[in-house]
Amino acid sequence: MPIYEYHCEECNADFEHLKASSDKKDEANCPACKSKKTTKKGVSNFSSTGNGGCGSGCGGCHGSCG
Numbered sequence: 001m002p003i004y005e006y007h008c009e010e011c012n013a014d015f016e017h018l019k020a021s022s023d024k025k026d027e028a029n030c031p032a033c034k035s036k037k038t039t040k041k042g043v044s045n046f047s048s049t050g051n052g053g054c055g056s057g058c059g060g061c062h063g064s065c066g
């Protein structure tokens with residue numbers, strides 16, 4: 001299940017939104033101000049699928065990526 005990164009146009013907050021595969025909409029409400037004026041920036045790098053993709057700057061896998 002992908003986690004998308006969003007940016008809120010109202011309060012300039014960046015947040016992540018876990019999108020269910022059944023959810024066809026591309027929008028997410030800002031958790032801070034509840035605004036719908038959000039833009040999707042891309043897919044978060046955080047993934048539970050394991051290996052690959054972790055570079056030298058990896059800080060989310062706690063070394064499991066080698």
Ligand SMILES: [Zn+2]
Nearest residue numbers: 008011030033
């Ligand atoms: Zn906001």
